Amino acid sequence: TYEKFWLAAAMALIVGFILTITYGTVGIGVAMVDDSGETINPENINDHPKFSSPGVEQVGENEYDVYIQVVQFAFLPTEVEVPANSTVNLHLTSRDVIHSYSVVGTNANTMVIPGEVAEVTVNVDEPKEYGVICTEYCGSGHHNMEGKLTVV
Ligand code: CUA
Numbered sequence: 001t002y003e004k005f006w007l008a009a010a011m012a013l014i015v016g017f018i019l020t021i022t023y024g025t026v027g028i029g030v031a032m033v034d035d036s037g038e039t040i041n042p043e044n045i046n047d048h049p050k051f052s053s054p055g056v057e058q059v060g061e062n063e064y065d066v067y068i069q070v071v072q073f074a075f076l077p078t079e080v081e082v083p084a085n086s087t088v089n090l091h092l093t094s095r096d097v098i099h100s101y102s103v104v105g106t107n108a109n110t111m112v113i114p115g116e117v118a119e120v121t122v123n124v125d126e127p128k129e130y131g132v133i134c135t136e137y138c139g140s141g142h143h144n145m146e147g148k149l150t151v152v
Contacts, residue, residue: 038117062086070099070112073141079148084127090120099138104131124151
């Protein structure tokens with residue numbers, strides 16, 4: 001009977017782990033995190049068809065492309081607003097040093113490297129305001145890098 005107890009305890013632990021993992025993706029789910037393979041010259045970002053005017057662009061019924069430039073020490077644009085129940089493709093690049101784009105309280109987090117385009121796809125459901133921070137030390141203003149991802 002002790003065996004049964006420990007078996008039950010082990011099962012409860014496993015279920016607990018699964019719930020924890022699942023909970024982490026509630027509210028904002030990351031469908032895919034990868035590097036698009038696209039390269040970009042940081043000097044010529046403003047010649048890029050999309051990064052030259054960063055922001056939100058609707059590309060499907062419930063799908064949006066978002067282009068964000070990351071610099072010392074800001075996300076441009078600082079605030080991004082997307083509709084609830086949509087798929088959001090974030091495209092990020094840096095104009096100077098390595099930064100990150102990390103949506104607080106979710107697993108949406110990517111390094112943003114000069115010369116490369118980082119892509120993160122997130123599925124947003126309910127209206128909510130998310131903070132965005134940089135988690136790669138990038139200089140004296142690192143701790144002041146703040147952005148916002150608002151689901152409306
Ligand atoms: Cu940008 Cu730390």
